[in-house]
Amino acid sequence: MQSEEQRLCGLDAKVVFGETMARIAKDDSLLTVVVSDYGRRLNLDAMREELPSAFVQCGIAEQSQVEVASALANEGFHVLAPSYATFITSRVLDQVRVMLGMMRSPVVLVGLSAGCEAGALGASHMALEDLACMRTIPGMTVVCPADNVELASVLEELAAAPRPAYVRVSQYGTDACLHAQGMQRAFGKAEVLREATDGQVAILATGPLAGEAVQAADLLAREGMAASVTEFAVVKPLDTEALDALSGKRLVVTVEDHGVQGGFGSAVAEYLSGVEGAPRVLRLGMPDEYLDADTPRHLLERAGLTADGIARQVGEALA
Amino acid sequence: MQSVATETRPIQEATRKSARVAGVDLALRAIEVRRQVIEFARRYPDMPFHLGGSLSCAEIMAVLLSGVMRTGADGTPWEQRDRLVLSKGHASLALWPALMQAGLLTQEDLDRGMLGPDTVIGKQPKRNVVHGIELSGGSLGMGLGYAVGLALAARRKGLASRVFCVMGDGECDEGSVWEAASFAGHNSLGSLVAVIDANGLQLDGPTAQVLDSGPLSAKFAAFGFDVQVVDGHDVQALAEVLSLHSERPLAVIAHTVKGKGLSFAENDVKWHDRCLDDDGYRRAVAELEAARREVLAHAE
Numbered sequence: 333m334q335s336e337e338q339r340l341c342g343l344d345a346k347v348v349f350g351e352t353m354a355r356i357a358k359d360d361s362l363l364t365v366v367v368s369d370y371g372r373r374l375n376l377d378a379m380r381e382e383l384p385s386a387f388v389q390c391g392i393a394e395q396s397q398v399e400v401a402s403a404l405a406n407e408g409f410h411v412l413a414p415s416y417a418t419f420i421t422s423r424v425l426d427q428v429r430v431m432l433g434m435m436r437s438p439v440v441l442v443g444l445s446a447g448c449e450a451g452a453l454g455a456s457h458m459a460l461e462d463l464a465c466m467r468t469i470p471g472m473t474v475v476c477p478a479d480n481v482e483l484a485s486v487l488e489e490l491a492a493a494p495r496p497a498y499v500r501v502s503q504y505g506t507d508a509c510l511h512a513q514g515m516q517r518a519f520g521k522a523e524v525l526r527e528a529t530d531g532q533v534a535i536l537a538t539g540p541l542a543g544e545a546v547q548a549a550d551l552l553a554r555e556g557m558a559a560s561v562t563e564f565a566v567v568k569p570l571d572t573e574a575l576d577a578l579s580g581k582r583l584v585v586t587v588e589d590h591g592v593q594g595g596f597g598s599a600v601a602e603y604l605s606g607v608e609g610a611p612r613v614l615r616l617g618m619p620d621e622y623l624d625a626d627t628p629r630h631l632l633e634r635a636g637l638t639a640d641g642i643a644r645q646v647g648e649a650l651a
Numbered sequence: 652m653q654s655v656a657t658e659t660r661p662i663q664e665a666t667r668k669s670a671r672v673a674g675v676d677l678a679l680r681a682i683e684v685r686r687q688v689i690e691f692a693r694r695y696p697d698m699p700f701h702l703g704g705s706l707s708c709a710e711i712m713a714v715l716l717s718g719v720m721r722t723g724a725d726g727t728p729w730e731q732r733d734r735l736v737l738s739k740g741h742a743s744l745a746l747w748p749a750l751m752q753a754g755l756l757t758q759e760d761l762d763r764g765m766l767g768p769d770t771v772i773g774k775q776p777k778r779n780v781v782h783g784i785e786l787s788g789g790s791l792g793m794g795l796g797y798a799v800g801l802a803l804a805a806r807r808k809g810l811a812s813r814v815f816c817v818m819g820d821g822e823c824d825e826g827s828v829w830e831a832a833s834f835a836g837h838n839s840l841g842s843l844v845a846v847i848d849a850n851g852l853q854l855d856g857p858t859a860q861v862l863d864s865g866p867l868s869a870k871f872a873a874f875g876f877d878v879q880v881v882d883g884h885d886v887q888a889l890a891e892v893l894s895l896h897s898e899r900p901l902a903v904i905a906h907t908v909k910g911k912g913l914s915f916a917e918n919d920v921k922w923h924d925r926c927l928d929d930d931g932y933r934r935a936v937a938e939l940e941a942a943r944r945e946v947l948a949h950a951e
């Protein structure tokens with residue numbers, strides 16, 4: 333029989349969002365989901381039935397969405413504000429600075445179709461700078477779940493203890509279900525997916541590409557190169573203990589479906605730049621340019637972010 | 652600062668232009684736009700295309716590009732051409748065939764498809780001025796402000812260029828639309844025309860239910876626009892109102908049907924974006940062919 337985790341992994345992340353909201357609404361009458369003309373796809377009917385006033389529709393007006401959400405949060409409601417990742421981050425950046433940053437309004441922004449998931453819609457819909465924008469806001473918690481099991485668990489954690497946060501949701505249809513056994517780690521802690529104690533390479537990944545990183549480690553192992561893989565769902569605050577543990581490695585490789593500048597790899601490099609004798613860092617991510625519309629798979633392949641591409645680049649870096 | 656006097660374009664010119672491509676021909680062109688929209692969806696059967704909002708603006712696109720605008724491909728000196736800003740970039744499927752009809756794109760440009768590098772067209776427009784694509788689109792609410800800037804540039808250069816901006820009624824939820832509208836009204840940008848494809852639906856549902864903030868006509872009037880309300884599927888009526896000019900910016904509220912021309916898609920929010928299967932394609936082709944025959948029958 334299929335486990336609950338496997339069932340979750342087989343769903344669209346937006347469906348999981350709605351299911352999770354419905355579950356939370358049963359016990360939490362303060363739950364509030366503020367949307368900007370992107371509610372129909374979020375499977376929110378069950379939540380709305382349970383708690384009609386939880387649904388707040390702002391229309392296609394993301395700035396208003398963040399302002400309204402922030403006030404509701406500061407008045408004690410448990411507020412999530414989902415939209416396309418690029419619109420709920422870059423488009424509203426000043427609102428996020430003032431309201432979630434300066435005022436510390438405990439709103440959970442949820443960025444959907446992040447990375448190049450919306451690649452077919454072209455550059456305007458790809459969110460490749462959202463992590464960079466969000467992680468430079470002081471006090472923000474920034475999370476990129478790797479699969480739907482983790483997504484549901486992160487949403488529950490943040491709805492129960494709201495804080496200024498950004499949850500980045502991307503999904504490529506071919507992603508591995510990395511948490512088929514359920515969530516084993518505490519929120520905020522990195523999770524080792526592949527051990528390689530004596531290996532010289534540590535691959536660190538955030539978001540769904542963690543699955544590609546695991547496959548890349550398999551490919552490398554076949555060539556006699558042992559590489560560990562660690563998933564960092566929480567990009568901010570970064571689990572620095574996990575980074576300190578990498579001191580003996582020759583190469584740290586970061587993997588993300590975000591621009592190579594300013595995202596997870598940058599966060600890792602920034603930290604390690606202050607560590608004496610830290611390993612060299614190879615940052616893998618999307619190129620620093622606006623890309624033409626294409627299928628997510630093609631975009632990831634071209635950026636070298638599939639298992640093959642990752643393994644190849646690691647091999648080249650060590651050659 | 653004193654503004655450079657604008658050259659006023661003789662009114663006959665606009666009239667002559669709309670006479671060039673007469674009513675029947677414009678109606679046929681709009682149907683051909685719909686045909687092409689369907690062909691794109693057919694070519695990429697796994698891509699949920701924005702069919703509803705592309706089909707609703709077929710007449711608007713055809714009338715602007717083949718009836719009203721001095722496109723630059725029609726002998727108008729390039730710098731003096733009228734500009735078209737498609738603010739609701741997700742309706743680009745209707746823009747491509749209309750640009751082709753106007754001679755700004757070729758069949759080969761369209762055949763190169765929408766995905767990957769080396770394409771001319773995309774699922775959202777990418778600024779490419781030689782082809783009449785003024786704005787990289789996709790992010791709603793940015794077109795009117797850009798169109799305002801283009802109108803301001805034309806005024807400073809003393810050009811008679813008009814600037815047309817096509818927007819969605821849902822898109823008018825965005826505050827930035829009204830920031831731009833304030834500027835246009837305050838500065839009496841008479842060369843600016845905002846065309847609202849008022850199909851009454853947006854992504855989540857009916858515009859009146861998602862965010863009803865009163866009639867668009869009253870709002871644009873309050874911001875200093877002349878306002879014309881038309882049937883957005885009546886090519887003659889569209890050609891007439893789009894040729895009007897005054898000292899003030901013009902807002903044309905074009906009442907349309909989302910998904911127009913495909914009976915199974917009309918007024919159904921599910922067709923905001925959706926894949927078209929074989930059966931849908933066949934029905935669409937048959938219905939559009941029937942519509943074409945009807946236009947021809949009326950013409951005789």
Ligand SMILES: Cc1ncc(C[n+]2csc(CCOP(=O)(O)OP(=O)(O)O)c2C)c(N)n1
Nearest residue numbers: 369704789790791819820821822852853854
């Ligand atoms: C800034 C921004 N927010 C959200 C979206 C997602 N989106 C694409 S189309 C659409 C609905 C548009 O409705 P409307 O303007 O009425 O267009 P139409 O019905 O003509 O397709 C939405 C919300 C977007 N493209 N840009």
